Amino acid sequence: MAVLLFFVALWYTSLFFQTFFQHRYAAHGAFKMNRFWERTFYICTYLSQGSSYMSPAAYGIMHRMHHAYTDTDKDPHSPQFSKNIFGMMWRTRQFYLNIFTGKMQVEERFTKNLPHWHTFDKLASSSISRLLWVAVYTSIVIIFSPAWWFLLLLPVMIAMGAFHGAIINWFAHKYGYVNFKLKNTAHNLLTVDVLMLGESYHNNHHKNPASINFGKRWHEIDPVYPVIRLFSWLRIIKLSTQTKADA
Known part of the structure; x- marks a missing residue:
């Protein structure tokens, strides 16, 4: 049970920290925060993502490219150019590493107002950090597992960010329903x-990328939206007038 x-x-x-900090804040600038809170959320993102941590700046660039080049060969994670979900995950990894290490020349429009x-x-x-997190996850599973098959959870724990991304970038571009007719294959995956x-x-997100509320219909509840509103009320973040209007 503990595992x-x-x-x-x-x-x-x-x-949560992927969608709040890396996605809505870094990639889309849906709200603003001061340096103290930005670095606080940097640390929280690292502690929660561990071995699958991604730089918010590199993630932001990659995700902006996804929106600009959706379903084309320049899209970092389009299922249109991969035979299976694992091929897409590997292709995304290569895009990310090339951006993070500076091996890819990135257009200036993708680099503006990123957290650094x-x-x-x-x-x-670093490899040391990732290996230490792998050791932590492995130790927890071995010590607290009541049965051997709990070890099957380890690959997901170690590469959790990749699993999150794969679910959306593969399945939400193949299955689901649409609220808005767009010039891409983005769907709402879950009712x-x-x-x-x-x-x-x-699909909602591709229609209004900077919106702080990804849900649009009555049954589309975005649980991060009230948290963003709470953070705004506590003055941890600042919402723009346009962002409030799009919510």
Whole structure:
């Protein structure tokens, strides 16, 4: 039971900081925050994502490219150019690494107003850091598992960010329903989003990328939206007038 609770906690905390900090803040600038809170969320993102941590700046660039080049050969994670989900995950990894290491020449429009903490990203993305997190996850599973098959959860724990991304970038571009007719294959994957904290409303998101509320219909509940409103009320973040209007 302890291992399952840890797995669920890891799933949702990792996903929350991905959608709140890396996606809505870094990639889309849906709200603003000062340097103290930005670096606080940097640390929280690292602690929650562990071995699958991604630089918010590199993630932001990659995701902006996804929106600009959706379903084309320049899209970092389009199922149109991969035979299977694992091929797409590997292709996405190569895009990310090339951006993070500076091997890819990136257009200036994708690099504006990104959060940066180069020293922290270098340490958090190091092989030593990732291996230490793998050791932590493995130890927890071995010590607290009541049966051997709990070890099957380890690959997901270690590459959790990749699993989150694969669910949306593969399945939400193949299956689901649409609220808006767009010039791409983005769908809303789940009628009621319970596993992806609003991320599965992908068609809605492609219609209004900077909106702080990914849900649009009455049954499309985005659980991160009220958290964003709370953070705004607490003055942790600042919403723009346009962002409030799009919510």
